Amino acid sequence: MSHVSEHDSSHPSPSRYVGIALILAVITGIEVWIVYQSFLRDIMVPLLLVLSIGKFVLVVMYFMHLKFDHKLFSILFVGGFVLTIGVLTALFALFGRVYFA
Numbered sequence: 858m859s860h861v862s863e864h865d866s867s868h869p870s871p872s873r874y875v876g877i878a879l880i881l882a883v884i885t886g887i888e889v890w891i892v893y894q895s896f897l898r899d900i901m902v903p904l905l906l907v908l909s910i911g912k913f914v915l916v917v918m919y920f921m922h923l924k925f926d927h928k929l930f931s932i933l934f935v936g937g938f939v940l941t942i943g944v945l946t947a948l949f950a951l952f953g954r955v956y957f958a
Contacts, residue, residue, distance in 0.1 A: 868923055877919050884912050 869877075888908050891897055907947065918924040923931055 869919065874920065877915055881912055881915060884908050
């Protein structure tokens, strides 16, 4: 007896995965380009963080199939991520260290 989930039909096609991989490659290329641009030196870290978060979201949602799983998993994952960012921000503020400059 085989078990087929109702989510199986909603998964993207292989061509969608290739498209997402191409998007990730383009974002990585933009990140590398940003590092070599001296005029972006002042805003480099925020730009790279935003691009990295975008790549992270794409990987988690598609390649780790979180987009197609139960919403509880997304809530737990995002909740843990937000909690981690909050704790790190609080620790940086508490110890007065800025590692982004």
